[in-house]
Amino acid sequence: MKKIFAIMICALLAFGMAGCAFGPPTGAGMSPPISPPPVMLPEPADFTDPRYDQVYVPVEGMSLVELDGKWGFIDEELNEIVPPKYEFANVYKDGLAMVRLDGKIGLLNKAGEEVVPPKYEAFCNFFEDVAWIKLGGKWGVIDRNGNEVVPPKYGYSSLSFSEGLSGVQNGFKWGFIDKEGNMVVKPKYQEVDYFSEGRAGVMKGGKWGFIDKEGNVIVKPKYDNVRPYSDGKAWFKLGDKEGYIDLNGNEV
Numbered sequence: 001m002k003k004i005f006a007i008m009i010c011a012l013l014a015f016g017m018a019g020c021a022f023g024p025p026t027g028a029g030m031s032p033p034i035s036p037p038p039v040m041l042p043e044p045a046d047f048t049d050p051r052y053d054q055v056y057v058p059v060e061g062m063s064l065v066e067l068d069g070k071w072g073f074i075d076e077e078l079n080e081i082v083p084p085k086y087e088f089a090n091v092y093k094d095g096l097a098m099v100r101l102d103g104k105i106g107l108l109n110k111a112g113e114e115v116v117p118p119k120y121e122a123f124c125n126f127f128e129d130v131a132w133i134k135l136g137g138k139w140g141v142i143d144r145n146g147n148e149v150v151p152p153k154y155g156y157s158s159l160s161f162s163e164g165l166s167g168v169q170n171g172f173k174w175g176f177i178d179k180e181g182n183m184v185v186k187p188k189y190q191e192v193d194y195f196s197e198g199r200a201g202v203m204k205g206g207k208w209g210f211i212d213k214e215g216n217v218i219v220k221p222k223y224d225n226v227r228p229y230s231d232g233k234a235w236f237k238l239g240d241k242e243g244y245i246d247l248n249g250n251e252v
Contacts, residue, residue: 042091049078059091062110073097073112082112096144098123105133107146116146127160130179141166141179150181162194165213176200176215185215196228199247210234210249219249 045055045063052065055074062073065084072084082089088100089108097108099118106118116123122134130141130149139159140152158167165176165184175187176195193201199210199218209221210229227235233244233252246252 049074051080052084056091060093060095060110062092062097064089064091071099073108081110082108094126096126115144116142124159127162128164128179130161132157132159132166139168141181149179150177158192158194160194162196163198163213165195165200167192167194167200174202184213185211193226193228196230197232197247199229199234201226201228201234208236210245218247219245 041064042057042059045057047055049055049065052067054066056064058076061076062081063076065072065074065080067084069087070084071086071089072080073082073089074080086099086101087103090098092110095110096115099106099108099114101118104118105120105123106114107116107123109115120133120135121137122132122139124132126144130143132139133142133148133152134140135152137155138152139154139157140148141150142148154168154170156169160166161179164178166179167174168177168187170187173187174189174192175183176185176192178184189202189204190206191203195213198212200213201208202211202221204221207221208223208226209217210219210226212218223236223238225237229247232247236243236245236251244252
């Protein structure tokens with residue numbers, strides 16, 4: 001599972017702007033015991049405000065503030081939009097900010113409203129306007145309005161969408177779903193990589209090949225290792241041999 005596992009590890013490295021935010025461990029799924037999660041902070045502001053212990057430079061017109069270990073937001077006119085009450089908060093990105101309260105992750109809009117109330121054990125970045133969330137030890141998908149477009153039911157996922165598809169594990173096999181939760185490629189692979197240029201690497205029988213977005217096999221699994229397509233070519237390794245294949249699977 002090296003490729004999907006690598007994605008999961010990268011997702012643990014940051015809170016909010018990169019990867020996923022995790023609450024306390026629940027003993028289920030892949031949430032590690034991260035407490036507290038790291039917060040990606042901007043630079044401190046070049047002024048002080050007697051209301052707070054620390055003020056940070058604004059991002060998207062909103063500044064993080066900290067008071068007694070709690071986090072909130074003020075706008076550029078120094079109006080308090082969100083009083084410091086959250087255990088953690090991150091800067092706004094595309095109009096939304098991740099926050100943590102009572103060990104659960106949610107989202108705020110710039111009016112300070114909880115678009116997604118803090119209830120999730122983990123909350124990943126939005127990709128292609130959807131985000132993976134974790135609830136009850138299972139992974140699902142929400143849209144920017146907080147609607148669960150894919151109910152939490154997967155034990156593992158690739159934690160992001162690429163070209164409209166995301167890898168999921170069902171039992172011991174991996175397949176792909178679309179952003180409506182439809183199983184586009186049935187789970188039958190040992191490992192999967194993300195889609196790039198309409199192709200995704202898949203492993204079967206310990207060897208790598210490529211499929212298209214309909215699940216058709218373009219390159220039969222025969223390589224020891226492959227990398228995603230870029231500029232119409234994908235790198236491969238077979239024994240001591242390394243090279244490139246084109247979108248049709250021809251070695252070039």
